[in-house]
Amino acid sequence: MNFETENDPEILRQAALLLERENQRLAKEIIKLTAELIALKGGDSEQMKLRIAALEQQIAQKNRLLFGERSERRANGEGDAPPEPPEPPKPPKKGHGPKAQLSLQIEEVVHKLDDADKVCKSCGGALVEWEGQFETSEEIDPVPRRFVLKKHKRQKYRCGCGGCIETAPGPEKLFEGARYSIEFAAEVGVDKYGEHAPLERQVRKMRREGLLVESQTLWDQLERAARLLAPGYEALFQYVLSRGVIDADETRWPLLGKNEPSRWHAWSVVAPDAVAYRILEGRSNEDGRKVLGGYKGVVMCDGYAVYKSLSKTEGFSLAHCWAHTRREFIKNESSYPAETKRVLDLIRGLYAVEAKCRPGPEGDAERLALRHAESRPLLQLIQHWAETTPVVPRSSLDDAIKYMAGHWSGLTRFLSDPRIPLDNNHTERAERGVVVGRKNHYGSRSRRGTEVAALFYSFVESAKLCGLDPKVYLSTAIRSAVRGERIPLPHEIAARG
Numbered sequence: 001m002n003f004e005t006e007n008d009p010e011i012l013r014q015a016a017l018l019l020e021r022e023n024q025r026l027a028k029e030i031i032k033l034t035a036e037l038i039a040l041k042g043g044d045s046e047q048m049k050l051r052i053a054a055l056e057q058q059i060a061q062k063n064r065l066l067f068g069e070r071s072e073r074r075a076n077g078e079g080d081a082p083p084e085p086p087e088p089p090k091p092p093k094k095g096h097g098p099k100a101q102l103s104l105q106i107e108e109v110v111h112k113l114d115d116a117d118k119v120c121k122s123c124g125g126a127l128v129e130w131e132g133q134f135e136t137s138e139e140i141d142p143v144p145r146r147f148v149l150k151k152h153k154r155q156k157y158r159c160g161c162g163g164c165i166e167t168a169p170g171p172e173k174l175f176e177g178a179r180y181s182i183e184f185a186a187e188v189g190v191d192k193y194g195e196h197a198p199l200e201r202q203v204r205k206m207r208r209e210g211l212l213v214e215s216q217t218l219w220d221q222l223e224r225a226a227r228l229l230a231p232g233y234e235a236l237f238q239y240v241l242s243r244g245v246i247d248a249d250e251t252r253w254p255l256l257g258k259n260e261p262s263r264w265h266a267w268s269v270v271a272p273d274a275v276a277y278r279i280l281e282g283r284s285n286e287d288g289r290k291v292l293g294g295y296k297g298v299v300m301c302d303g304y305a306v307y308k309s310l311s312k313t314e315g316f317s318l319a320h321c322w323a324h325t326r327r328e329f330i331k332n333e334s335s336y337p338a339e340t341k342r343v344l345d346l347i348r349g350l351y352a353v354e355a356k357c358r359p360g361p362e363g364d365a366e367r368l369a370l371r372h373a374e375s376r377p378l379l380q381l382i383q384h385w386a387e388t389t390p391v392v393p394r395s396s397l398d399d400a401i402k403y404m405a406g407h408w409s410g411l412t413r414f415l416s417d418p419r420i421p422l423d424n425n426h427t428e429r430a431e432r433g434v435v436v437g438r439k440n441h442y443g444s445r446s447r448r449g450t451e452v453a454a455l456f457y458s459f460v461e462s463a464k465l466c467g468l469d470p471k472v473y474l475s476t477a478i479r480s481a482v483r484g485e486r487i488p489l490p491h492e493i494a495a496r497g
Contacts, residue, residue: 101140110134147211150181172482174224182482185221186474192222193456194433194470198441225478226452232477232487233455236462237276239489240269244297245319245419247271247427248307250283251435254443255450264443264450266434266457267291268427272360273466273491275430276458279450285309292316298417300424303407320410322347323423328400336397343385349378354422364418371415379412430461459490466494 118127157166174185191197197205199215206213226233240246247270255264265283269276269291280287288306292299296315301307302324311318326347329340353374357367386405391398404411414420434457444450463473468490477487 098138104140145209147206147209172479174221174228174478174482178224180217180221182225182478183471183475185225186471186478188218188221189225189456189474190460190470192441193437193453194460194464196433196437196440222452222456223448225474226455228478228481229455229459229487232481232489233276233458235487236274236458236489237269237278239491240271240274240276241292241295243271245300245417246295246297247300247424247430248292249301249424249427249431250304251431251438253279253434253438253450253453255445255447256443257446257449260447266431266438266454268431268434270424270427270430272426273494274462274489275427275465276462277434277454279444279454298413298420300421300427302424303403317413318410319413319417319420320407321423321425322350322411323425325404325407325411328403329397332397332400339389339391339397342389343382346378346382346385350375350422353378361419367418371418376415379415383408430465433457433461462490466490468494 112129113127119125120127152170154170155168157168158164172182174180174182188199188202191202192199199218202218203213203215248268249270250265250267253264253266254262256262264279264281265287267278267280267283267287278291280290283304283306285306288310292310298317298319299307299310300319300321302321307318310316326344329343329347333340333344353370354367356370357363382404386401389401391401414422437453437457444453459474459477460470463470473490473493476493480487
């Protein structure tokens, strides 16, 4: 074994134990031979005892250096040297190295020689098992998903009087006579709206796994589940709109049905612990009012004109996104490197101030103070740069400066409200699932399809935001709906711990 290259801790531990045992055996042998040598030379017994005691002390000291702790422990538990500070947790390794798999079930497999192979290659003798000694390695093995056909036999009971027959209740179902379980429907929903697998692709995969099913059957499970979950979906939407600061955005969503306008849009409203979607025919003022009508608070958004129109409503104010503003100047970097470097450095400074603050409500007071002390002067420098930088009228840089100036009120609103972030990148990340899903299954085939998609995306993405398993959450929510109970929202389950 090469100790310099071996990195398996279990192998190294076993090797260390073997070396320690061998070291102790050799130490005893040395003491024995030393005693015999002194006796042969005619040394007195007292000198021999002292010599052996010295050898034992040296061997014990070397054993401690090799196998013991770094410092001697006193009787009171204190060491001669000050305790070493605990090592900081190491960040997870990047690249192709092995990663700790703490959530995987461990299955031990013991490999043994066949009887015919239990022969010593040196002398031909019989090999016997070395108790407790193994060479250990790991491999990760997939367990194929399988479907089972459960036959639920509901026991019947009768009374001797002949006047009463009772039957044990069966499992909860999506609808009376449903052949597929609630967990099946939840898995189909997450596979489509969380893993972006179209129903036809799921059908092909299920057939390889032994289940014969049609895509229409899968759609029926989703549609039935969506009916049950509709009250929870509306409650989730209202929860997001009840927050004082939210993000809003919209992205296109194709509708493939005949005689339907094709360019529909998925609107999203996002809170720190929830996201809700509406998929509507367009992105007009009317559509914006369907999503945000009646909202009172601050909406973080890009510069789309519909949001400005909505802000005329009392109690509705806008905060604009510095990431979008920054992108306008990044577009001009190659043509105006000197001018854009200055403003991009200043915008970078705004983000550096935010990085100093604790996230969440706990850091609000600190964030507000730092913004007044450090961000406000940076904004004054950005404004001065915009007013004094010479630009060619109607050039792309001129357009970028005008874009920033036109949204200056919303871009600076964060100074007075510590809840307002610098950008709505949080929203764009939440919308990523919709964008990937659009690419994979090309939108919806019907108006009902847009409603089902909006509902499932809302629940799946909200569960992810709260650190929940979307499949487990959907199963729980559907069961609550089947029982006629209030549907728990993802952030409520997460708060229970």
